[in-house]
Amino acid sequence: MPAKHIHLTKMIAILSGLAASTSTLAAQADENYTTYTLSETGQPSLHLSRSRPRDYCAGSKGSTLYVHGATFPSDLSLRFKLDGTSWADTLGDACFTVWGLDFAGYGKSERYSDTNRPLDVDPIPGRVEEAAKQIKRAIVQIRKRDGVNSVSIIAHSWGTLAAGYFTEHNPELVNRLVLFGPVGKRREPASNHLLSPTKRVTLEDQLLRFRSETPANLEPALDLDHFKIWGQAYLASDPESSSHTPAAVTVPNGPAADVLAAWSGSFPYNPELIRVSTLIVRGEWDTVTTDKDALWLFNSLTNAPYKRDIKLSAGGHVMHLERNRHALHAVTRDFLLETQNHD
Numbered sequence: 001m002p003a004k005h006i007h008l009t010k011m012i013a014i015l016s017g018l019a020a021s022t023s024t025l026a027a028q029a030d031e032n033y034t035t036y037t038l039s040e041t042g043q044p045s046l047h048l049s050r051s052r053p054r055d056y057c058a059g060s061k062g063s064t065l066y067v068h069g070a071t072f073p074s075d076l077s078l079r080f081k082l083d084g085t086s087w088a089d090t091l092g093d094a095c096f097t098v099w100g101l102d103f104a105g106y107g108k109s110e111r112y113s114d115t116n117r118p119l120d121v122d123p124i125p126g127r128v129e130e131a132a133k134q135i136k137r138a139i140v141q142i143r144k145r146d147g148v149n150s151v152s153i154i155a156h157s158w159g160t161l162a163a164g165y166f167t168e169h170n171p172e173l174v175n176r177l178v179l180f181g182p183v184g185k186r187r188e189p190a191s192n193h194l195l196s197p198t199k200r201v202t203l204e205d206q207l208l209r210f211r212s213e214t215p216a217n218l219e220p221a222l223d224l225d226h227f228k229i230w231g232q233a234y235l236a237s238d239p240e241s242s243s244h245t246p247a248a249v250t251v252p253n254g255p256a257a258d259v260l261a262a263w264s265g266s267f268p269y270n271p272e273l274i275r276v277s278t279l280i281v282r283g284e285w286d287t288v289t290t291d292k293d294a295l296w297l298f299n300s301l302t303n304a305p306y307k308r309d310i311k312l313s314a315g316g317h318v319m320h321l322e323r324n325r326h327a328l329h330a331v332t333r334d335f336l337l338e339t340q341n342h343d
Contacts, residue, residue: 033079033088033098035108036145038137044116047108048138049074049100050145051088057095061340062175063146064091065099065138067131069157069181070255071201073107073237074100077156077320080233082226087320090329094337097146101138103131103162105198105252107237112197112252124197126254128268131162132169139173150175152336157181157288157317158255161262164269167276176339177278178332181286181317183262184293190264195257200248203231213285213316221285221315221322230321271300277339278304281331283315283322306339 033051053060066078066087078100079088088098102109105126110116112125121130139151152175155163160182167174207227214220235241238249258268278301282289291311298309310331314324 033100036141038141040137042116042118043133043137044104044110044112046104046110046134046137047073047102048141049079050142051079051092051098053095053097054092059095060097060146061095061337062152063097063099063142063148064152064154064336065101065135065142067101067135067153067155067159067163068103068106069159070259071206071249071251072234073102073109075102075107076230076234076237078154080230080321082230082321082325085326087325087329087332090326090333091336094333096333096336099138099142099151101135103134103252105250111250122254122257124195124252124254124257126252128162128165128254128258130254131159132166135162135166136170136173139170143173149173152176152178154178154180154332155182156320158183158259161258161268164271164274168269168273171273171275174276176336177274177276178335179278179280179297180320180328180332181282181289182280182293182297183259183288184290184297185265185267186263186293187265188263191260195253197253198250199253199256200244200250202246202248203234204246205248206231206234210316210318210321213283213287215285218314221283221324222318223323226321271297272302274301275303275305277306277335279307279332279335280309281312281328281335282310283312283317283319283324283328285314285316286319288317308335 033049036048038046038048066074068074068077079086091098104110105112142151150173153163160179167177210222211220235247241247241249280294280298294309301307312327315322319325319328
């Protein structure tokens with residue numbers, strides 16, 4: 001049987017097994033953290049997690065906040081342990097205090113409803129301006145809890161749009177900025193497709209998307225055994241996932257609308273107004289962040305006191321879940337350490 005068909009057969013078998021399983025993510029997520037629920041009248045409640053630096057650290061080297069992308073929350077990215085180690089572990093080993101935020105509509109944060117969202121806002125929930133307000137709510141809590149003036153933000157994919165917008169409008173609250181797999185500005189034709197307020201994402205959607213970037217003649221960057229574990233946790237992140245056929249996680253469509261807008265020339269923030277040290281990091285096979293996208297963003301960061309664009313080998317857009325994820329962890333850690341006193 002050709003290799004391509006063998007891989008397809010394995011994928012179908014894995015998806016069939018996962019669709020019936022909604023075991024909790026606690027067994028694989030980083031358990032060494034404290035959780036907070038942020039409540040505000042008229043707004044969805046938000047889930048925020050915090051892990052301390054290792055006991056051997058003399059103190060914290062600073063507070064970092066991770067903001068996720070369009071389809072899965074922080075516990076499935078920052079804190080998800082693969083082979084016993086998470087991205088948060090690497091940062092904690094380097095003596096950082098590590099925070100993770102779930103935007104409204106994801107993970108353990110509240111889903112959007114008519115009671116927690118004004119009627120006069122965009123009908124598609126979860127767009128950049130809303131997300132930036134949620135980042136601010138998180139940073140208010142971080143400053144209070146950690147006694148810091150500013151926080152470094154690590155953002156992924158669509159989350160980089162929200163992080164960039166927040167940093168532009170709240171420069172005094174941001175220390176350094178890491179843009180992992182960032183969305184860039186393109187000049188593609190505007191889409192005429194009308195988006196619904198939410199969309200459902202199945203395990204098949206995720207697996208095919210995650211593995212599509214690896215060149216056909218190479219071993220996929222995403223390990224199927226890892227995906228089996230991650231996939232169970234992904235379905236468990238939405239209490240209603242099993243009510244759909246096939247099982248699916250429902251997420252806001254605001255991020256999709258933001259990405260389409262950015263790619264048709266309507267970019268939500270001005271990189272020239274980013275005034276903190278900034279890292280652009282991506283995998284070489286990333287189709288969301290092309291070389292052209294990264295070059296535009298790098299050249300547009302004209303007022304960042306220090307900036308880097310790093311392309312890592314053998315990785316795609318979800319490199320934090322892939323075989324070469326440790327390179328991403330190390331680059332992020334090293335950037336935060338080397339720029340501590342740069343700004």
